[in-house]
Each structure stands twice: as C-alpha cells, then as structure tokens.
Amino acid sequence: MTVQSAQQEEEQRLARSLEEIDRQLRGIGPRYFGDDYTEQLLDRQREERQQRLEIAAKEPYFGRIDYQADTEAASKPLYIGKAGVGGDESGDPLVIDWRAPIASLFYSFSGGEAPVTYESPDGEMTGEIHLKRNLLVRQRELVRVVDSYVRGVEQVSANDEFLLYRLGESKDNKLRDIVSTIQEEQDNIIRADRNRALFIQGVAGSGKTTVALHRLAYLLYRYAGRIAANRMIIFAPNTMFLDYISGVLPELGVGDIAQTTFADWSLALLQFEVSLVSSADTLEYWFEQERSAAEREEAPGRWKGRAAFRALLDERLAELERSLIPEAPFEPHPGLKLSPDKVKEWLDTDYGGDEPLMKRRERLASRVKRWLESEWKERRLTDKQAKTKANAKLNAYIKKMPSYSAPKLYRTLFDGKQAHPDIPKAIAKRTLQQLKLGVVDPEDLAPLVYLHIRMYGLDTALFDHIVIDEAQDYSPMQLEALRLCQRVPSFTILGDLQQGIHDYAGIRRWSEQMDLFESSSVGYYELDRSYRSTMEIIEFANRVLAGMEGGVKPATPVFRSGEPVTVTACEDTQWGAELVAAVSALLQQGIYQTIAVVGRTALECEAIHSLLESAGLQASLVQSKQPAYKGGLTVVPVYLSKGLEFDAVLIADASAQAYRDGDAKLLYVGCTRALHKLQLLHRGPLTPLVSDQA
Numbered sequence: 001m002t003v004q005s006a007q008q009e010e011e012q013r014l015a016r017s018l019e020e021i022d023r024q025l026r027g028i029g030p031r032y033f034g035d036d037y038t039e040q041l042l043d044r045q046r047e048e049r050q051q052r053l054e055i056a057a058k059e060p061y062f063g064r065i066d067y068q069a070d071t072e073a074a075s076k077p078l079y080i081g082k083a084g085v086g087g088d089e090s091g092d093p094l095v096i097d098w099r100a101p102i103a104s105l106f107y108s109f110s111g112g113e114a115p116v117t118y119e120s121p122d123g124e125m126t127g128e129i130h131l132k133r134n135l136l137v138r139q140r141e142l143v144r145v146v147d148s149y150v151r152g153v154e155q156v157s158a159n160d161e162f163l164l165y166r167l168g169e170s171k172d173n174k175l176r177d178i179v180s181t182i183q184e185e186q187d188n189i190i191r192a193d194r195n196r197a198l199f200i201q202g203v204a205g206s207g208k209t210t211v212a213l214h215r216l217a218y219l220l221y222r223y224a225g226r227i228a229a230n231r232m233i234i235f236a237p238n239t240m241f242l243d244y245i246s247g248v249l250p251e252l253g254v255g256d257i258a259q260t261t262f263a264d265w266s267l268a269l270l271q272f273e274v275s276l277v278s279s280a281d282t283l284e285y286w287f288e289q290e291r292s293a294a295e296r297e298e299a300p301g302r303w304k305g306r307a308a309f310r311a312l313l314d315e316r317l318a319e320l321e322r323s324l325i326p327e328a329p330f331e332p333h334p335g336l337k338l339s340p341d342k343v344k345e346w347l348d349t350d351y352g353g354d355e356p357l358m359k360r361r362e363r364l365a366s367r368v369k370r371w372l373e374s375e376w377k378e379r380r381l382t383d384k385q386a387k388t389k390a391n392a393k394l395n396a397y398i399k400k401m402p403s404y405s406a407p408k409l410y411r412t413l414f415d416g417k418q419a420h421p422d423i424p425k426a427i428a429k430r431t432l433q434q435l436k437l438g439v440v441d442p443e444d445l446a447p448l449v450y451l452h453i454r455m456y457g458l459d460t461a462l463f464d465h466i467v468i469d470e471a472q473d474y475s476p477m478q479l480e481a482l483r484l485c486q487r488v489p490s491f492t493i494l495g496d497l498q499q500g501i502h503d504y505a506g507i508r509r510w511s512e513q514m515d516l517f518e519s520s521s522v523g524y525y526e527l528d529r530s531y532r533s534t535m536e537i538i539e540f541a542n543r544v545l546a547g548m549e550g551g552v553k554p555a556t557p558v559f560r561s562g563e564p565v566t567v568t569a570c571e572d573t574q575w576g577a578e579l580v581a582a583v584s585a586l587l588q589q590g591i592y593q594t595i596a597v598v599g600r601t602a603l604e605c606e607a608i609h610s611l612l613e614s615a616g617l618q619a620s621l622v623q624s625k626q627p628a629y630k631g632g633l634t635v636v637p638v639y640l641s642k643g644l645e646f647d648a649v650l651i652a653d654a655s656a657q658a659y660r661d662g663d664a665k666l667l668y669v670g671c672t673r674a675l676h677k678l679q680l681l682h683r684g685p686l687t688p689l690v691s692d693q694a
C-alpha cells in the first residue's frame with residue numbers, strides 16, 4: 001500500500017470512528033441527582049463512559065495492528081487508544097484500551113514473521129501480525145501515518161520515528177502521558193503482577209515516574225472491582241514535584257489517587273501531635289556546606305533509618321504489652337479476686353494476634369468491666385454503695401494499664417534511665433530535646449508511624465497499592481512503616497542510586513530495602529535507556545559519574561542528536577554579565593518553553609535571581625516547600641531540581657569550588673534535567689568532575 005492510500009484509508013476510518021463516538025456521546029442520558037442507590041450507580045457508570053468518550057472524541061487512537069489469531073482465517077485491524085470504546089452491532093470494539101491484554105502486542109512487537117503471543121485472562125494467545133502502524137491524531141485531524149512494519153516488506157522503518165518525534169517536542173511545566181510510545185521494557189513493568197514489591201532502578205530520564213503512573217492506570221483497569229483508586233497512594237519527594245506530575249493520571253482517565261509526601265502523610269496520621277523541623281533547615285545543613293562521607297554515613301537519618309532500629313521499637317512495644325497487665329490482682333469486693341494470670345489469658349487468647357496494642361488495651365478494660373458485672377449478677381448484688389466502691393476500684397485498676405501515644409512511647413527510648421543503651425548519646429540527646437518541644441526530625445517520622453500503627457492501627461483502609469518515587473532517598477525504616485499498611489506487599493518502588501543525593505538518610509544499595517520482603521514477593525527491573533536528553537547531554541552526564549566508586553551504570557541514549565554541551569570559563573568579575581547574556585540568548589532563540597538556571601545553593605540562587613531581575617529578565621525562584629513549578633524561566637538549587645526537566649539547562653557555576661569530588665551525583669542530577677540544551681559556566685577553575693570534557 002502506498003503512503004498516500006494509507007493516509008486516505010485512515011482518514012476515512014477516522015471520520016467513521018469520530019462519527020460513531022459522537023453518536024455514542026449524544027446517546028448518554030442526563031445526569032441523576034436523586035437518592036436511589038441503583039440509579040446513583042448507573043449514573044456513575046454513565047459518567048465514566050462519558051469521560052472515556054470525551055477523551056476518544058479528541059484523539060481516538062494512536063496505533064493500529066493488523067492481527068490474525070491462530071484460530072481465525074484472516075487478520076483484523078485493531079485500533080489502540082487511550083480509552084476503549086465499544087463498537088456498533090458488529091460486536092468488535094471500535095477502539096481497544098491501551099491497557100487491554102491484546103494491546104500489549106502493539107508495544108512488544110518489533111517486526112518479523114514469527115508468531116506473537118500475549119497473555120489474556122483465558123491463557124496465552126498466539127497469532128501473527130501483518131501490520132503495525134502509528135497514527136498521530138491531533139484535535140480530530142489525522143496528522144501523520146507511519147508504518148513501522150508491513151508483513152512481507154523488509155524493514156519498513158528503522159528508527160522509531162514516532163518516539164523521536166515525541167522526544168523532540170519541547171515541554172511545558174507538566175509531565176505528560178506516553179501511551180502512544182511506551183517502550184517494551186517499560187511496558188513489562190507497567191503490566192507486571194500486582195502483588196509484588198516491584199523495585200525499578202532506572203537511570204535519569206528513563207521514564208520511571210511516568211511508568212509508575214501508567215502502572216497505576218493499568219492496575220486499576222486489570223483488577224477493576226478488586227482494587228480502588230482511593231486505596232492507592234503515591235509518595236513523591238515534595239509538593240512542587242507532586243504538582244509537576246499531577247496532570248498524568250487525569251490524562252489517563254484516572255482520578256482519586258492520593259498523591260502526597262511521606263512527611264505530610266505521617267504528620268496527618270500522627271494527628272499533628274508533633275511538628276517537623278523546617279525542611280529548609282535540613283536541606284541547608286546538608287547542601288549549603290561540605291559534609292564528609294563519614295558524616296553522611298553516621299548521620300542520625302542513617303542510624304534511625306536502619307531496619308535494625310525496628311528491633312528497638314519492637315522491644316519497647318513488647319514491654320508495653322507486658323505492662324498492660326497490672327501486677328496486683330483486681331479485688332473489687334472482699335473475697336472476690338481477678339488474678340493477673342486470668343487477665344493475661346484474656347489478653348493472649350481473646351485479644352491477641354495482630355490487633356493494635358492500644359485497641360487491645362481498650363478491649364481488655366471492657367472485658368474486666370464485663371467480668372465485674374457478671375459477678376454482680378451471679379451474686380445478685382444490689383447494694384449500690386458497694387457497687388460504687390467497686391467501680392472506683394475498677395477505674396483505678398484500668399488506670400494501671402498504661403496508655404501511650406506514639407510520641408510518648410518513642411520518647412522513652414531516649415529518656416533518662418529508660419533510654420535504650422544502644423542509642424548513641426548525641427542522637428538520644430538531640431531527639432529528646434526536640435521531642436520536649438513537640439518537634440521531630442524527618443528521620444523520626446517513620447519510627448513514629450510504625451509505633452502509631454502498631455498501637456492504634458490505621459484510620460483509613462489498608463492500601464491496595466503504594467508507589468514510592470525517588471525511593472533511593474527512603475530508609476528501610478520508612479518501608480517498614482509502609483509495609484504495615486498492607487496485608488500483602490503491592491508496591492512500585494522506583495529510584496536511581498546514582499541520583500542518591502540524600503544518602504545521609506536514604507540507602508546505598510537496593511538490598512537494604514529489598515531484604516525487608518520475602519524474596520518470592522520481590523521483583524527487580526532496570527531501565528538503562530534515557531529518553532529525556534539528547535545523546536550529547538547523556539554522554540556528558542555519564543562522564544560526570546564515571547569516576548565515582550561503586551559500579552556506575554551509564555545511561556544509554558536514544559539516538560537523538562542535538563547541540564553540543566558547552567563549558568565556558570568566565571572571569572570572576574564578568575560572571576554575572578556572562579550569565580545574563582547566556583540566559584538572554586536562550587530566551588531569544590524562542591524555541592525553549594522551559595529554561596532552568598541551576599545554582600549550587602539556595603543562597604546562590606537568590607543572588608542569581610536578583611541579578612536576572614535587575615537585568616529585566618523575569619524568572620521564578622524555586623525554594624523548598626514550593627507548592628508548584630510554573631515553567632518558563634526558573635532559578636533552582638540543584639538539589640531541588642531532582643525529578644523535574646527543562647528544555648534548556650544552564651549550570652550557573654560549575655567551578656571546583658562549587659562542585660567538589662564528592663558532588664558527582666549532585667552535578668549529574670543538574671545536567672540530566674536538560675532535554676535539548678545544556679550549558680555550563682564556571683568562575684575560577686572548573687570542577688574536576690568535568691575537566692576532561694571542557
């Protein structure tokens with residue numbers, strides 16, 4: 001088939017499809033606002049259908065495969081889109097949802113006449129593919145048709161033209177969905193089994209965040225009715241990042257999934273009984289001045305974050321459990337005794353198991369009360385005075401069963417004689433001082449959450465699935481706390497050890513987290529291809545890490561060539577003027593929607609921001625606790641740029657003074673934020689991390 005006739009064929013098909021989608025949209029009945037439960041359910045279904053059709057009415061599909069099942073005599077065209085649309089009377093769907101089992105062929109098929117297989121609910125299906133076609137529809141118009149495979153024709157399209165087209169686009173201030181260009185290695189992760197602790201180590205720009213969000217949409221589709229969006233949660237590093245990723249799930253037609261930071265979630269769970277030291281203080285401490293490797297390793301965050309710290313918490317919980325039974329028997333009336341052994345028996349047998357400790361305490365207290373009432377009944381006691389006396393004794397007895405909040409129990413670990421001997425003195429001293437003021441450090445949140453859940457349980461339902469982004473910054477103790485929120489592990493845990501700039505609190509090896517799970521429930525994937533940046537940028541960034549200890553895996557670029565990376569030396573006195581000139585030049589090109597000037601510290605960024613403003617260049621300054629990333633021209637400290645991306649990045653000062661030998665990960669993070677253009681300026685000698693590339 002010629003390109004022209006393919007275009008014609010698809011234009012006709014698009015017109016028919018749109019007509020049918022519009023017809024279905026018109027046929028949806030009016031909304032229902034009454035109290036009838038069945039009607040409400042039907043209304044919700046109608047609304048969901050309407051949302052799907054509205055997505056399809058703009059861009060019904062992006063791909064087509066002509067597939068011949070083993071059991072059939074001829075191939076059928078299957079159109080794949082963001083939202084599935086039912087067909088007319090013929091019974092065949094008009095558009096197949098990208099998450100449907102058969103749609104996996106579109107992502108996994110890379111040519112050849114060999115039989116293909118996919119997993120369906122009825123088992124493995126086999127067939128042949130005759131055509132794989134990419135279709136670009138924008139605002140109901142067919143813009144492009146590209147065949148990447150036609151049976152019987154040698155190698156139709158060598159490169160994934162569509163992928164390169166998408167990657168070449170410039171980006172605004174929001175992450176986007178990638179349904180039309182998901183790559184096979186990404187699709188394997190998206191469709192992996194639900195009940196797993198799935199770890200994904202992926203280089204910068206390999207699509208980890210994007211893939212995790214698509215996986216949620218997939219899980220909701222695949223396990224519809226069994227899992228719910230409002231029982232899923234995404235943990236991301238900060239509120240600005242949450243805002244940046246907030247568009248993807250709605251684009252995929254998914255709402256209602258909680259997206260939060262571990263700190264915000266923990267503080268709410270602890271009912272704000274404690275507050276957190278300012279995150280700006282923590283960041284300033286670790287990033288504004290040089291901190292040695294030894295200091296980072298021995299940091300309180302590492303100490304309290306270890307899985308071994310859990311043993312100390314468990315010890316304290318066990319002690320609390322033992323102390324729930326008052327030593328002396330309960331004697332409400334002369335001659336009537338309830339022995340500690342009997343109370344222990346109740347605690348162990350009737351209220352044992354997994355129930356939270358303080359809930360067991362409550363039940364135990366009620367049990368003792370019931371025992372007293374039944375004794376009264378048996379003895380036909382009517383003497384009101386005797387009863388009042390006994391009730392007073394009952395209250396005194398119950399008071400002897402200790403009741404703690406999580407922070408109060410936690411405090412005992414660090415406090416005076418009760419303090420745990422294994423805790424280093426300096427850590428105990430600081431923690432206690434803080435707790436007395438009702439304040440905690442970030443690393444205290446996970447142990448507090450752990451204690452709270454073990455003592456009081458969760459207020460909300462258990463989670464069906466948990467996503468942790470930038471998980472290399474999570475301590476094993478955080479994972480321990482989150483594990484309590486599920487019956488069976490169902491996690492997507494993603495990160496990049498090479499970007500582990502918060503290693504004073506996070507991990508050095510994935511095994512630190514993986515070892516918390518049974519090996520049979522752990523899955524591990526690596527993503528090595530980087531989709532964000534041009535080849536030039538990736539090769540440059542790879543060499544920043546090259547000298548680093550500990551088996552660095554370089555990112556593999558997609559074949560997308562761009563401008564060379566530039567490194568420019570400036571006289572100290574000229575640096576400000578050169579910076580302004582470089583930013584102006586980038587703006588004047590008019591092709592970059594987002595430009596970042598990346599500084600080493602918050603202080604330096606404030607100075608750069610003033611410099612740009614006084615030169616008449618409007619820029620937004622990113623600070624910790626920033627609620628949203630606005631796009632346009634941004635000045636950002638390197639440690640807050642993690643997770644974000646910009647069309648062009650200017651590293652403001654890549655001098656040896658700013659980036660020392662130990663700062664390779666930090667500079668790597670800065671460089672890998674760039675999609676199309678990377679420039680470095682330096683005043684004073686260039687950092688040794690890139691000196692071979694200048």
Ligand SMILES: Nc1ncnc2c1ncn2[C@@H]1O[C@H](COP(=O)(O)OP(=O)(O)OP(=O)(O)O)[C@@H](O)[C@H]1O
Pocket residue numbers: 163166167171176177178181182183186202203204205206207208209210211496499531532642643644645672
């Ligand atoms: N298959 C794909 N098709 C098109 N674009 C893709 C694909 N995979 C990833 N991208 C793009 O690559 C960029 C990086 O994706 P994302 O931010 O999810 O990566 P990441 O691995 O989380 O990065 P980092 O660790 O550096 O924060 C995004 O612009 C995303 O849209």
